[in-house]
Amino acid sequence: MTPPKLSVIDFSLKNLTPNSSSWITTCNEAMHALEKHGVFIAKYDGVSQELDDAIFLASRDLFDLPTEVKLLNTIDTPYHGYTGQIPSMPLFESLGIENATTTEGVEFFTKLMWPCGNESFGKRALMFSKAVEELYQIVMRMIEKSYGIEEQCERLLGSSAQNLRFIKYLCPKEDEGNPLGILPHTDISFMKILHDQQVKGLQIKTKEGQWIEVDPLPSSFIVLAGDVCMAWSNGRIHAPYHRVIMQGNQERYSLGQFTFIKGLNIQIPQKLIDEDHPQRFKDFDHYKYLYYRITSEGMKSEFPIKSYCEIN
């Protein structure tokens, strides 16, 4: 059976005046894709080509820093800081800027990596994270409208923190040949928006268990629902398993902006609970869930969000 294709959806800003007919069409396509696969590809023009080139140059500068400097990006919150040198994923390395849409967040990170300063890095990171946050907000407003849950979505938007992760995958060495970039997993975030430099590798697992290869396209941003969105939507939105398998001889650089919900209990909106959709998940705190994910039970579980808070 040939695997299905992921939806490529036009998010050009000129077509997205809220509630216009093009907005409604985009909203319907996006919701269909989120419920079916938990992911879609947004063609988004909120990041100029110039910024796109500049942020990947900045990413290369960052990864070229000595490992001991990159290790300074140690953050207590699980999956927020430096990850790399992992024996089961030797090709993978990543760093994260906490609160990346704030000047303070970006300045803190930049100073840590370049104590003598690196103004252009900071500027590019902030511009990029804000442009991606705009796309996140557009998608959230579509979810809000489609389910009729304005108040709950606005509250989530007000409690959304953005962690911008710089990710790099080396090419497998010819003699070793293990092409695994990142092990199959579901995301721990509410949502993630991923942008790459058009080097293949990302694969998404369908609900039926087939792996779809994501074709790299220019100006495309992969919007992917995480565990927390799945639970919050009472299981309506899917959180897909995904992985990276390296191919060819080009390194892969990607940027993933992960949303975490801070200071607000995750609670399924009443509108998403009815006779046909009984409440599937208990209320929970996103950050407590992150700590659960690094317990041995959380690491062993095939669907950690279900083991954490599903109502049996």
Ligand SMILES: O=C(O)CCC(=O)C(=O)O
């Ligand atoms: O780099 C990619 O394409 C995927 C990264 C990813 O899935 C993650 O960091 O959670």
Ligand SMILES: [Fe+2]
């Ligand atoms: Fe992921």
